[in-house]
Amino acid sequence: MPAAIDHLLPDRLSRIVSLLDRSTLDMLEELRIRENRPLEVIFGGKYSFLSAAGGLTLSAEQAYKPDRDDCLKLLDLITNHSLYSFEEELRRGYITVRGGHRVGIAGRAVLDRGQVKLLRDISGFNIRLAREVRGAAEGIIRTLIDPAEGMIHHTLVVSPPQCGKTTLIRDIARILSEGAWGAGRQPGRGVKVGIVDERSEIAASVAGVPTFDVGSRTDVLDACPKAEGMMMMIRSLSPQVIIVDEIGRKQDAEAIQEAMHAGIRVVATAHGRDIADVQRRPDLAPLFAASVFSRYVVLSGTGRSRRQQVYDGELRLIRLAADKAVAGR
Amino acid sequence: MIKLIGALMVIGASTMYGFYRARSYAERPRQIRQLIHAVNRLATEIGYGSTPLPEALGKLSRQMHKPLDRMFQEAALRLGRERNATVRQVWRETVDRYWGLTAMKSPEKEAFIELGSTLGVSDRDNQLRFLELAKTQLQHEEAAAREEQVRFEKLSRTLGVLGGALIVILIY
Numbered sequence: 001m002p003a004a005i006d007h008l009l010p011d012r013l014s015r016i017v018s019l020l021d022r023s024t025l026d027m028l029e030e031l032r033i034r035e036n037r038p039l040e041v042i043f044g045g046k047y048s049f050l051s052a053a054g055g056l057t058l059s060a061e062q063a064y065k066p067d068r069d070d071c072l073k074l075l076d077l078i079t080n081h082s083l084y085s086f087e088e089e090l091r092r093g094y095i096t097v098r099g100g101h102r103v104g105i106a107g108r109a110v111l112d113r114g115q116v117k118l119l120r121d122i123s124g125f126n127i128r129l130a131r132e133v134r135g136a137a138e139g140i141i142r143t144l145i146d147p148a149e150g151m152i153h154h155t156l157v158v159s160p161p162q163c164g165k166t167t168l169i170r171d172i173a174r175i176l177s178e179g180a181w182g183a184g185r186q187p188g189r190g191v192k193v194g195i196v197d198e199r200s201e202i203a204a205s206v207a208g209v210p211t212f213d214v215g216s217r218t219d220v221l222d223a224c225p226k227a228e229g230m231m232m233m234i235r236s237l238s239p240q241v242i243i244v245d246e247i248g249r250k251q252d253a254e255a256i257q258e259a260m261h262a263g264i265r266v267v268a269t270a271h272g273r274d275i276a277d278v279q280r281r282p283d284l285a286p287l288f289a290a291s292v293f294s295r296y297v298v299l300s301g302t303g304r305s306r307r308q309q310v311y312d313g314e315l316r317l318i319r320l321a322a323d324k325a326v327a328g329r
Numbered sequence: 330m331i332k333l334i335g336a337l338m339v340i341g342a343s344t345m346y347g348f349y350r351a352r353s354y355a356e357r358p359r360q361i362r363q364l365i366h367a368v369n370r371l372a373t374e375i376g377y378g379s380t381p382l383p384e385a386l387g388k389l390s391r392q393m394h395k396p397l398d399r400m401f402q403e404a405a406l407r408l409g410r411e412r413n414a415t416v417r418q419v420w421r422e423t424v425d426r427y428w429g430l431t432a433m434k435s436p437e438k439e440a441f442i443e444l445g446s447t448l449g450v451s452d453r454d455n456q457l458r459f460l461e462l463a464k465t466q467l468q469h470e471e472a473a474a475r476e477e478q479v480r481f482e483k484l485s486r487t488l489g490v491l492g493g494a495l496i497v498i499l500i501y
Contacts (some may be wrong), residue, residue, distance in 0.1 A: 011413045072415055076449070081416050085379040118452050192367050321353045 005127055008097060010073035013039070016064055016264055019054020028129055029162065029302070035071045035107075035123035038063030075122055076175065078103050090118040099205025100130035100212060130204060132212045136164060137171035139321035141181045143310045144172070144295050151191065152176060152241060154260060157269040158278050159299035164306060165200050165269040166245055168299065170212055172267055173202070173243050177215020193218040194239030196229035202245055227251035234262050241265045250283040252311040260292055274298055275315060336501060340493035347489010348393035354482045358474040363397055364433075364441060365467045372460040382416065382449045383408040400427035415438060420445025436473075440466035 019214045030042040038049040038060045048056040050061035079086050088246045094104045106124030146153050159165045179189030197203050197220050203210035205222040219237050221229045226244050242259050247268045256266050272278040279288045294313040301307050310319040374385040383405050390401035404423045444463040
């Protein structure tokens with residue numbers, strides 16, 4: 001797994017990370033670099049600092065503290081020596097890099113008429129590793145399919161951060177696109193899938209081409225705002241299923257209803273601990289008032305203990321999956 | 330006879346040296362002009378295209394003449410694969426390496442290296458401002474170089490021939 005982020009790190013940091021033992025590296029979720037503060041890793045739901053010799057330590061004194069030089073080089077590498085070409089990303093606070101990893105950044109905000117224009121003096125980085133887990137959705141996909149129409153239900157995936165939302169819908173996209181649900185892959189059953197990938201996390205497109213396997217009948221609108229992207233999809237790409245990540249704004253809810261009225265199935269995700277959590281969000285309330293979703297998937301647990309619960313439109317539990325295929329990384 | 334051949338060789342050599350000096354006086358403003366073009370193009374790439382720096386420099390290198398093309402090419406290549414140096418370092422090292430091959434002198438070199446320490450580390454508006462600054466400095470040096478060219482280009486040619494003649498007269 002170190003190779004996955006190796007190209008992002010300057011030599012010194014790369015060496016320290018590469019000295020970690022295999023099992024930790026395999027579970028690595030986040031690498032946090034803060035100027036003059038301990039280098040931190042998060043793996044399997046736990047955190048630890050890293051010493052200069054590459055060992056794990058919980059004492060901040062023994063930990064390696066990246067200096068200004070490390071941070072500047074890291075920023076240089078992440079932005080391909082061209083900070084100016086990431087203005088939009090700097091405004092939003094994160095950069096998606098090759099491999100689909102997301103680098104969150106912290107610094108000083110520069111305002112323009114009260115709106116954040118960009119971040120400068122960047123001194124904090126959070127490298128979140130993206131992982132492609134083929135088969136992450138296989139445990140539950142059958143319960144999401146509407147057998148009468150041979151098509152997926154309108155589905156909302158609810159989960160706190162880091163529980164594998166994006167991984168799950170990426171795999172749903174692949175399965176639908178290949179028609180690989182039920183009794184194995186059946187030729188001619190795949191559907192047209194459209195992914196609106198506002199944060200470039202689902203497909204991890206580089207120069208417009210997905211680097212993760214999202215299926216052969218899948219179109220990806222990369223870095224496109226969700227609401228607008230969904231409308232563009234409906235108008236021009238004629239998808240049968242639209243997949244979007246992290247809905248939350250009023251426009252998103254409207255666009256989803258629009259898509260449903262156009263006869264398109266929608267798979268979306270939202271941040272939340274449980275369904276009630278999401279229902280309380282005022283901007284998403286219309287979706288629940290009209291009870292448009294007929295399946296809810298609630299994810300919980302990180303690292304090796306992950307659970308997927310599937311509810312139907314009336315919030316009755318249909319399936320609870322906690323198998324190794326889901327948790328096994 | 331041998332004396333005559335020797336004399337001709339001395340005059341020939343000093344004339345060539347004179348022409349060589351004259352050429353470098355003529356080359357300098359031309360190369361500075363090229364740098365200014367490069368800065369302009371870079372401003373377009375950064376301002377309108379948001380092109381990443383390695384790619385922008387690669388494009389530039391294909392539009393430049395010798396020997397500047399190699400300088401930009403190497404900078405582009407190194408930025409593409411360098412994992413452990415900032416633009417500032419790569420830029421300075423590359424300029425240092427190739428500057429000897431050009432006819433340019435230290436004032437424009439300073440201005441150009443200064444530009445390298447600002448490239449890629451700020452937002453677009455800021456980058457354009459730095460590029461504009463570098464352009465102004467280079468234009469200033471270009472004017473100075475042209476003045477020198479007018480004054481010294483012919484002079485060095487004449488001095489070359491005459492210097493040769495003088496040596497011949499003295500030792501003949």
